[in-house]
Amino acid sequence: MGDVAYDAFLLVSFGGPEGQEDVLPFLENVTRGRGIPRERLETVAEHYRHFGGVSPINAQCRELLQALDLDLPVYWGNRNWHPFLEDTVRQLRDDGVQHALAFVTSPFGSFSSCRQYLDDIAKARANVEGAPQIDKIRHYHDHPGYIAPHADAVRAALAQLPSRMAARLVFTAHSIPTAMNDSSGPDGKRYEAQLRETAALVAAEAAPELPWDLVWQSRSGSPHVPWLEPDVNAHLEHLAEQGVTEVVVSPIGFISDHLEVVWDLDEEARATAARLGLAYVRAATPGTDPRFVAMIRQLVDERVLAHSNVRHALGTVPTWDFCPADCCVSPKRA
Numbered sequence: 001m002g003d004v005a006y007d008a009f010l011l012v013s014f015g016g017p018e019g020q021e022d023v024l025p026f027l028e029n030v031t032r033g034r035g036i037p038r039e040r041l042e043t044v045a046e047h048y049r050h051f052g053g054v055s056p057i058n059a060q061c062r063e064l065l066q067a068l069d070l071d072l073p074v075y076w077g078n079r080n081w082h083p084f085l086e087d088t089v090r091q092l093r094d095d096g097v098q099h100a101l102a103f104v105t106s107p108f109g110s111f112s113s114c115r116q117y118l119d120d121i122a123k124a125r126a127n128v129e130g131a132p133q134i135d136k137i138r139h140y141h142d143h144p145g146y147i148a149p150h151a152d153a154v155r156a157a158l159a160q161l162p163s164r165m166a167a168r169l170v171f172t173a174h175s176i177p178t179a180m181n182d183s184s185g186p187d188g189k190r191y192e193a194q195l196r197e198t199a200a201l202v203a204a205e206a207a208p209e210l211p212w213d214l215v216w217q218s219r220s221g222s223p224h225v226p227w228l229e230p231d232v233n234a235h236l237e238h239l240a241e242q243g244v245t246e247v248v249v250s251p252i253g254f255i256s257d258h259l260e261v262v263w264d265l266d267e268e269a270r271a272t273a274a275r276l277g278l279a280y281v282r283a284a285t286p287g288t289d290p291r292f293v294a295m296i297r298q299l300v301d302e303r304v305l306a307h308s309n310v311r312h313a314l315g316t317v318p319t320w321d322f323c324p325a326d327c328c329v330s331p332k333r334a
């Protein structure tokens with residue numbers, strides 16, 4: 001069999017508002033049919049408003065596309081805001097693209113971070129007659145190009161603490177409902193397993209001598225629905241009670257400084273730490289680190305070269321090119 005003839009690269013992301021007037025329509029798109037309380041929406045709207053109604057995620061997608069330097073033409077489409085995936089798929093079709101390869105800005109499995117993007121792609125294709133075939137690139141939670149920038153960032157953050165040897169590493173990722181975690185991957189709890197592996201790999205590379213924890217952030221939904229815990233703020237309280245005085249918070253669940261990072265960590269968790277008298281440094285995310293950009297090129301090569309058996313992975317949680325139909329299904333349907 002010859003190489004796979006992909007003729008376009010498609011960046012698929014979450015999308016975010018580009019100004020104050022976009023904030024509410026954007027949040028309505030995000031939460032359509034997902035039962036998020038009105039008060040939570042107003043709170044989150046305030047977080048966006050604090051930054052002029054502009055999500056950082058769009059600039060980060062543009063910077064990533066600029067940095068990529070692929071042999072394929074590059075396109076970008078979002079789930080929740082312009083450029084909408086469906087419009088981009090229409091553009092792909094109009095440009096004569098037959099078979100695109102999609103990179104999603106979340107490295108992990110779960111309904112929110114994997115299946116929903118596959119559903120978005122399927123829906124966009126269904127609405128565009130003559131749409132190209134679109135394959136999604138595999139999970140990359142343990143790719144060296146994802147681990148190394150996070151590990152360097154943890155080292156750099158530790159260097160800013162008064163006495164690095166007494167520090168605690170706190171890895172954070174987006175919380176999800178426990179039911180969504182239970183239906184992640186082919187046999188459940190894959191989201192949590194991948195994040196635990198990412199955390200272990202980053203800790204081992206950055207500071208093997210230090211203790212670390214994996215905690216969760218940015219929960220929403222009804223307080224009666226269980227989500228992954230502990231929350232980062234509660235965990236900081238717990239650490240302070242135990243006598244810990246210095247923390248590095250590393251957002252391993254994020255490829256770049258999304259709103260959850262610049263608000264939930266840089267504002268809220270930092271304030272929690274200040275109240276507790278904890279020295280607090282937030283580690284950087286990969287963004288356009290050259291190793292992360294090179295990872296994307298390697299993941300494209302992995303798929304294009306049919307005989308390539310190079311499949312960079314530092315961990316043991318398996319990844320695959322094509323998700324089975326019953327993988328990461330919505331917990332409501334599971």
Ligand SMILES: CC1=C(CCC(=O)O)c2cc3nc(cc4[nH]c(cc5[nH]c(cc1n2)c(C)c5CCC(=O)O)c(CCC(=O)O)c4C)C(CCC(=O)O)=C3C
Nearest residue numbers: 014016034044055056057105106112113174176220258259
């Ligand atoms: C696992 C996961 C990722 C990582 C994977 C990925 O990257 O996709 C992620 C990313 C993101 N989530 C984002 C924003 C939001 N997520 C929300 C709501 C929710 N997220 C959830 C999970 C995740 N979310 C869940 C289970 C909900 C509850 C509703 C539901 O069951 O679907 C809401 C509604 C309000 C709120 O409740 O917070 C907003 C505004 C942005 C943009 C940030 C920016 O603008 O920089 C990004 C990258």
Ligand SMILES: [Fe+2]
Nearest residue numbers: 112174218260
């Ligand atoms: Fe989210």
